[in-house]
Amino acid sequence: QSALTQPPSASGSPGQSVTISCTGTSRDVGGYNYVSWYQQHPGKAPKLIIYEVSKRPSGVPHRFSASKSGNTASLTVSGLQAGDEADYYCSSYAGDNSLGVFGTGTKVTVL
Amino acid sequence: EVQLVESGGALIQPGGSLRLSCAASGLTVSRTQMSWVRQAPGKGLEWVSVTFSGGDTYYADSVRGRFTVSRDNSKNTLYLQMNSLTAEDTAIYYCAREYYTNYFDPWGQGTLVTVSS
Numbered sequence: 001q002s003a004l005t006q007p008p009s010a011s012g013s014p015g016q017s018v019t020i021s022c023t024g025t026s027r028d029v030g031g032y033n034y035v036s037w038y039q040q041h042p043g044k045a046p047k048l049i050i051y052e053v054s055k056r057p058s059g060v061p062h063r064f065s066a067s068k069s070g071n072t073a074s075l076t077v078s079g080l081q082a083g084d085e086a087d088y089y090c091s092s093y094a095g096d097n098s099l100g101v102f103g104t105g106t107k108v109t110v111l
Numbered sequence: 112e113v114q115l116v117e118s119g120g121a122l123i124q125p126g127g128s129l130r131l132s133c134a135a136s137g138l139t140v141s142r143t144q145m146s147w148v149r150q151a152p153g154k155g156l157e158w159v160s161v162t163f164s165g166g167d168t169y170y171a172d173s174v175r176g177r178f179t180v181s182r183d184n185s186k187n188t189l190y191l192q193m194n195s196l197t198a199e200d201t202a203i204y205y206c207a208r209e210y211y212t213n214y215f216d217p218w219g220q221g222t223l224v225t226v227s228s
Contacts, residue, residue, distance in 0.1 A: 036214035045205055045221055046156065051214035089156050093213035099169055100213050105155040
């Protein structure tokens with residue numbers, strides 16, 4: 001499968017919001033409600049922040065929210081903080097007997 | 112608390128072989144869906160393999176036929192045997208628990224594999 005498409009970068013000032021898109025096809029993002037999002041700080045392992053399109057794991061702030069429409073999923077980070085500066089990746093299920101697929105990644109900069 | 116600890120990364124010459132380990136605590140590897148994901152330097156994440164609790168494993172096209180996943184139940188450890196390595200396999204390799212709805216949590220800290228002469 002081809003990687004899901006994300007914008008290479010996004011930015012916002014502290015307190016503002018930033019939204020990242022993740023575009024796939026009907027065979028992955030559009031076909032299932034199995035989209036997840038990961039935050040990765042430099043030199044660290046990815047960390048799950050959203051699963052099953054819009055669910056937050058315990059401990060993830062409500063400032064992180066997500067949704068899906070058609071073949072595109074979106075992650076919104078509200079009330080930007082310096083610690084939100086990181087790379088963000090989406091991921092989607094792509095059908096039985098196959099591996100899933102990751103997005104190309106988005107670097108979020110807090111101005 | 113679930114913890115995954117990878118080891119075995121090294122500098123290896125092209126054409127060589129290497130075995131990575133993922134030691135688990137807080138879960139039973141043989142009853143858990145587990146994946147290997149890699150990240151080349153400065154690049155994005157790439158799914159390498161998924162092993163279902165029943166033992167079936169699926170591989171990415173880029174590694175199929177060269178990489179093999181196995182489990183040692185007595186050590187509660189997942190392995191990734193990598194053969195015929197090329198420079199394109201240079202990456203940090205992470206193991207992660209994969210839930211049936213296709214999300215990963217937690218991830219190990221990763222182990223670096225560098226393929227170079």
